[in-house]
Amino acid sequence: MGVGRRMQKQGPPPALDESLVTRKRKLAAPTNGAIKKQKTAEIKKPIANGKAKKAAPKKVSKAPEPEPEDDGLSDLSGDAIDDPDIMEDELDGIEEADLDDADDDEIDDDADDFANALSGSDEDVVDSDDEGVRHKRMWSDDEDSDAEEKLTAANIAGLSRKLDQQRAQEAAEAEEELKDDALQTNIAAADIPDDEDGQKASLLAPDLQLLRTRITETVRVLTSFKDLAEPGKSRAEYTQALLRDICTYYGYSPFLAEKLFSLFPPQEALAFFDANETPRPMVIRTNTLRTHRRDLAHALINRGVTLEPVGKWSKVGLQIFESQVPLGATPEYLAGHYILQAASSFLPVMALAPQEHERVLDMAAAPGGKTTHLAALMRNTGCIFSNDSNKDRAKGLIGNIHRLGVKNTIVCNYSALEFPRVMGGFDRVLLDAPCSGTGVIAKDASVKTNKTEADFLRLPHLQKQLLLAAVDSVDHASKTGGYIVYSTCSVTVEENEQVVQYVLNKRPNVKLVPTGLVFGKEGFVKYQAKRFHPSMKETRRYYPHAYNVDGFFVAKFKKTGPTPPNAVKAQGSAEEKKQHANGTKEEQYVDDDVADEVDAVDGAEEEEFGGFDEEEDQKYIERSLKKQLKKKGIDPKATKAKAVKSLSK
Ligand SMILES: C[S@@+](CC[C@H](N)C(=O)[O-])C[C@H]1O[C@@H](n2cnc3c(N)ncnc32)[C@H](O)[C@@H]1O
Numbered sequence: 001m002g003v004g005r006r007m008q009k010q011g012p013p014p015a016l017d018e019s020l021v022t023r024k025r026k027l028a029a030p031t032n033g034a035i036k037k038q039k040t041a042e043i044k045k046p047i048a049n050g051k052a053k054k055a056a057p058k059k060v061s062k063a064p065e066p067e068p069e070d071d072g073l074s075d076l077s078g079d080a081i082d083d084p085d086i087m088e089d090e091l092d093g094i095e096e097a098d099l100d101d102a103d104d105d106e107i108d109d110d111a112d113d114f115a116n117a118l119s120g121s122d123e124d125v126v127d128s129d130d131e132g133v134r135h136k137r138m139w140s141d142d143e144d145s146d147a148e149e150k151l152t153a154a155n156i157a158g159l160s161r162k163l164d165q166q167r168a169q170e171a172a173e174a175e176e177e178l179k180d181d182a183l184q185t186n187i188a189a190a191d192i193p194d195d196e197d198g199q200k201a202s203l204l205a206p207d208l209q210l211l212r213t214r215i216t217e218t219v220r221v222l223t224s225f226k227d228l229a230e231p232g233k234s235r236a237e238y239t240q241a242l243l244r245d246i247c248t249y250y251g252y253s254p255f256l257a258e259k260l261f262s263l264f265p266p267q268e269a270l271a272f273f274d275a276n277e278t279p280r281p282m283v284i285r286t287n288t289l290r291t292h293r294r295d296l297a298h299a300l301i302n303r304g305v306t307l308e309p310v311g312k313w314s315k316v317g318l319q320i321f322e323s324q325v326p327l328g329a330t331p332e333y334l335a336g337h338y339i340l341q342a343a344s345s346f347l348p349v350m351a352l353a354p355q356e357h358e359r360v361l362d363m364a365a366a367p368g369g370k371t372t373h374l375a376a377l378m379r380n381t382g383c384i385f386s387n388d389s390n391k392d393r394a395k396g397l398i399g400n401i402h403r404l405g406v407k408n409t410i411v412c413n414y415s416a417l418e419f420p421r422v423m424g425g426f427d428r429v430l431l432d433a434p435c436s437g438t439g440v441i442a443k444d445a446s447v448k449t450n451k452t453e454a455d456f457l458r459l460p461h462l463q464k465q466l467l468l469a470a471v472d473s474v475d476h477a478s479k480t481g482g483y484i485v486y487s488t489c490s491v492t493v494e495e496n497e498q499v500v501q502y503v504l505n506k507r508p509n510v511k512l513v514p515t516g517l518v519f520g521k522e523g524f525v526k527y528q529a530k531r532f533h534p535s536m537k538e539t540r541r542y543y544p545h546a547y548n549v550d551g552f553f554v555a556k557f558k559k560t561g562p563t564p565p566n567a568v569k570a571q572g573s574a575e576e577k578k579q580h581a582n583g584t585k586e587e588q589y590v591d592d593d594v595a596d597e598v599d600a601v602d603g604a605e606e607e608e609f610g611g612f613d614e615e616e617d618q619k620y621i622e623r624s625l626k627k628q629l630k631k632k633g634i635d636p637k638a639t640k641a642k643a644v645k646s647l648s649k
Pocket of ligand 1: 345363364365366367368369370371387388389390393414415416417432433434435
């Protein structure tokens with residue numbers, strides 16, 4: 001695993017993170033000298049057979065430190081977890097300060113007691129006001145020198161990775177400078193062969209370099225347009241030129257480049273495109289049904305893995321900096337002690353916050369990252385219906401459920417559109433919807449070119465229907481729940497705010513509520529000509545450039561009553577149109593597409609479930625296609641096949 005951006009600390013930027021999570025925090029950043037000292041210590045640490053030897057403990061432990069087990073599993077067994085003595089011994093090589101924020105809510109009570117015994121405090125790191133405890137418990141990159149003394153082998157390794165990262169960055173910069181020099185030399189050189197037109201033959205590196213310079217310069221002009229624009233040149237002209245350069249430089253289709261660019265101010269858009277060029281940090285989620293985060297960290301450190309807690313916002317995530325072993329094949333992995341899972345995938349589950357003994361539906365669940373997290377939060381109680389329409393993917397879901405020791409889950413294989421006809425009355429429903437993947441371009445670069453306008457009609461349409469089904473599957477009278485979480489790994493407005501707005505319009509019996517997540521940007525209340533309900537600010541957006549996590553969207557709804565049988569009918573009725581015209585209805589927060597669709601709905605939905613039918617769906621798709629074609633100046637009377645083809649170009 002290389003160094004670089006991947007090594008960056010993941011999660012919320014300091015301002016958000018610190019102010020929201022910690023009330024008292026005065027520790028300063030470590031000095032370079034301190035980091036160097038730690039680095040030296042790590043270099044001295046011998047590593048044999050791919051297995052790092054334990055660093056010598058700084059403190060003498062109460063009990064003699066046991067030799068690490070050969071298979072690294074016995075110290076993670078249920079007995080070890082429940083036996084404070086054994087666990088205390090284990091912690092000699094990994095100081096309690098670092099990992100005892102790991103468990104809290106997600107582990108069993110015995111383990112909580114044990115954690116408390118170790119730290120001398122039963123408080124949660126997140127809410128602690130106790131400065132002393134805070135010093136001990138923090139595991140971050142801005143400790144003071146006192147706290148450094150207490151850093152563990154893991155922490156030292158983590159920090160030394162950062163030093164490596166710094167060095168790599170310096171090396172990259174030096175290389176960049178060399179290239180610059182070379183470029184200048186090349187440009188000035190008289191012996192570059194001319195092409196047929198007598199122009200200097202273009203060289204790939206100089207072109208990209210120049211392109212990058214031009215992009216940066218155009219962004220600068222757009223940012224201070226009045227002061228920097230050439231007279232007579234419009235903002236639109238600059239933007240078009242910039243988009244052309246972005247497509248060439250980063251390899252996006254013009255359609256997607258424009259769609260993504262329009263989400264941000266120009267400077268931020270550039271940061272977003274840049275962030276999509278580097279992978280996010282590798283993260284694993286501790287399976288608290290099988291182990292505790294600190295025990296897992298201990299076991300992996302002993303196998304030569306360098307890691308750190310993912311951030312104070314998660315009690316189960318570990319960010320992997322470097323590994324001597326394949327993380328998908330360690331004994332701990334095979335024993336189900338963790339799952340490889342992107343950090344942002346934790347968020348929808350945290351937002352849904354399932355309670356023990358509830359009935360929960362995961363509508364689109366494969367391969368099961370979120371289902372298994374739900375099960376862990378519910379401590380294997382209650383019942384999860386874990387559904388996916390794709391049978392092959394559902395096999396992976398079953399595999400993960402078995403590996404991670406999930407016992408409260410029933411796997412089903414329906415189109416989620418069939419809920420609640422299959423079953424309803426759930427306390428909570430998670431809809432992690434199929435989406436375009438514009439939040440995970442760093443993982444799948446094909447998204448840059450393979451998504452067309454047709455996808456951004458088809459997917460939102462499916463997402464809207466699925467979300468209506470999710471709402472209708474929840475028991476509004478649930479004593480503990482009545483919540484729905486909608487998430488996507490996409491950043492487009494069509495797949496997020498527009499879907500949420502559509503459902504708010506169609507189902508007056510739900511409202512948006514805070515997600516409870518401690519970081520993330522507010523959803524759009526306004527986007528281009530579209531206006532959304534003010535409560536849309538309760539939804540959360542996540543961007544790779546802002547938090548070093550995959551792009552994600554999370555919305556949480558509370559169902560307040562049964563769906564009125566005439567809900568949909570009312571929305572298309574003459575009375576409602578009159579209300580819209582008078583601006584007397586909350587549903588004036590309607591975007592064009594929603595208005596079209598609402599107008600198109602004349603048939604009543606007789607039952608709580610929306611009663612979708614393919615014919616009706618087709619009508620919406622065709623209507624939207626026609627609109628798009630008209631916008632493009634294409635004859636909408638062209639055959640549908642031709643129309644889709646031209647839109648796909
Ligand atoms: C984003 S992935 C879900 C990831 C999953 N929640 C996890 O955390 O591992 C979306 C899933 O939706 C499924 N899907 C697509 N259309 C569906 C439908 N109509 N009903 C149910 N599942 C569907 C896909 O097969 C895919 O597995």
